[in-house]
Amino acid sequence: MDTSMLITSAFVLMAIAFVIGRARSLAIASDLGGPKALNSLPVYYGTLMAMWSGIPCLVLVALWSVVDDYAIAHIITQELPEQVKALPETELNLVLSLITNIAANNAMGLDAEPYVINSANRLIALQQTSNMALTVVCLSTAMILMVLVWLKISPKMKARIKVEKAFTNILLLCASIAIFTTAGIVLSVLFESIRFFQSVPIHEFLFGLEWSPQMAIREDQVGGSGAFGAVPLFVGTMLISAIAMTIAVPAGLMAAIYLSEYARPKVRTTVKPLLEVLAGIPTVVYGFFAALTVAPFIKESGGLFGLDVSSESALAAGLVMGIMIIPFVSSLSDDVINAVPQSLRDGSLGLGATKSETIKQVVIPAALPGIVGGVLLAVSRAIGETMIVVMAAGLAANLTLNPTESVTTVTVQIVTLLVGDQEFNSPKTLSAFALGLVLFTITLALNYIALMVVKKYREQYE
Template sequence: MDTSMLLVVGLLMTAIAYIAGRGRSISVASGVGGVKNLNSLPFYYGALTALWCGIPSFLLLAIWAIFDDYFISQIVVQELPEHVKNMSESELGLLMNTVVNTAQNSSLGLSSEPHILQAAERLRGLEQTNQMAMTVAFISAGIIMMMATWLRIKSNMPARVHVEHAFKWLLLGSACVAIFTTVGIVLSVLFESLRFFQSVPVTDFLFGLQWSPQMAIRADQVGGSGAFGAVPLFAGTMLISMIAMLIAVPTGLMAAIYLAEYAHPKVRSTIKPVLEVLAGVPTVVYGFFAALTVAPVLRDTGSLIGLDVSSESALAAGLVMGVMIIPFVSSLSDDVITAVPQSLRDGSFGLGATHSETIKKVVIPAALPGIVGGVLLAVSRAIGETMIVVMAAGLAAHLTMNPLESVTTVTVQIVKTLVGDQEFNSPKTLSAFALGLMLFTVTLVLNFIALQVVKKYREQYE
């Protein structure tokens, strides 16, 4: 049986173990006067048997599947003729590849050398044996564990405690998935970045004021030598994010205050979902709204009052991005403001404070951690946003603080360097990873600072 088939069989076995364990506990129970005299409910005995059957056998299968290739190829290599065995490692690897391919499909005629054909034959034989052994080991492990647990079921066996314990480990494992994924992402970005920094000095990248990543791939090609100064990109990102936050934070916060404090419940239940629809609009749609509607309006208005506004401006991108993230700020803030206990408001009203004084001095301070959380989420969205910027703010890396000019952002450049044909040894491609690492670091630092700020200023109600 192949491995995917074994998985199905394993699940089947586990299901049988559940039924067997459950049945066993019920029959044990009839000997001691009914299910009520069991230590745990029959469900727990079934679950425990299933766990004992499933977990060890699947673990065995996993370990076996990970290591069997290595051992099999070791055996095959050992049996190769002396002169072949003494070849360098990379040559040996190539040869083993040929052997594997030949073994899988001998009609290809990849090689006619007798020692390769012989090795391929041997490999095929070994693999068949291995698969057989794996099937037998897997199934017998499952059955043995099932039987062992089945025999151990007694009326006083604390199955519930064991199952609860296993459940706790399952939850822990789920929590770890997110953490390990993050670590994995960081590591992969980190290693590619290190390769980038081998060809471009870190200082040039961090402090260079020029970004033009075009590089000649072949020596005879016409092309730039490449300049990898990330400052213009980060300046552009900061500029656009800042404009977006200037729009989103006041508007979102005030919308949230209106919804939570002043709006009639009926109004609230209508407006809130409508506001949240904004969050569901694809960013591409926002992108062409920015590029085709907002940017021309800005340019025309600018020319009316004698300002030179470029047709792709940071302002257009920032404005539309700001509108896009309003729901992030408003929805989360609304939730935390609503969660502030009514007793605090009553206390403030009882002292003669007006509604707005109460909001300013009691409700907002109490809701601050949640509000900052919403703002942080919005900032991350703004920094990570790509489509709007590509369409509305342009691709040219200008180092400017003037919102009327076109700028570009880190994410846009990452996309730009990674689309189309590319070579993974060229600094141009690798620069994307360095940019990603920088972006990651910046958002991490921002988060950290915000958390510290919240810790300092939070006013905790119970």
């Protein structure tokens, strides 16, 4: 049975176990004067039995499918001829993947060497054995546990408490997935980054001024090693984010101020959702808009003023990214502006200030920490934004602050380095993970600071 069939049958078994467990408890109870004699409702006995039969079985399937590939690969390697085993690891891996491919396609007619064919046959046999064993072990465990629970069911058994305990633990497990995800992110980028820093020193990566990750295939070729100085990428990311923020912060902030302080409720309820549509548009759409409409427009209007604008200018990407972030800034600022107590406004207006003076001199200073927090969150959004820059910004790592030139960003490089077939070991591929580590650290730090600032502000007025 293959894994999906096995999982399905585990669920079928669970359903059967539920019915049997429930029936068993009722049968026992009927001798003692009906379901009232039971400690828990019959449903709980059924659920308990279903959990005991299903969950160990599913865990077993999960563990087995992780382990068995490694085990089988190990056996196959052990059985290879001696001279093949003596090959360096990379070539050995090639042989192994050839064997797996032959086994997977059942392509026996391939003119591979006999030992490869033999190993492939052996691989198929092993996989079948492993599958068979898993099926038998899994289903028999489920059956045995079912029988055990069946035997243990008695009126005194506290089935409900056990079920509730298990339920709580399952909930805790689900909540912990957030921790596992974070750990997974950290481990995956960290491990590959450490491997990268073994071939490229970390200071060269962080402070180097030249980025050209294209490496020659053979070591003796000219330019055998690429340059991995990420400063041009950092500068490019900053430049585009800065352009985006100069659009998004004034527009978003003024929109939030107008909507929360001046606009009539009717205007507010229609305009706010409309602005938020901008936040719901997928970034790939913005990328398309930036690359095909905004960039040519900027190039042409730059030409009118005698400016030579690159067709992949930082300006186009930054401008469109700014548009995308407007609703983000405006809704965050809206929240903090609304949180400023009305008494502050009344006090200022009562002293004869105009509405705009009240806003400028009372409301904004009071809301400033929250606004700063929101802007920081928006900056982290801009830094991590991928599709707009992939489609509208360039690939060439120019170290420049000129917005009319083409720059590249961290996210663009991650995408270009990792899209397509890559071997996992070259510094070129690994450098993407190092960039990912930098990106993750920076966005995390920005979020942390932002949350701190916002938290501090909230405490003031509550």
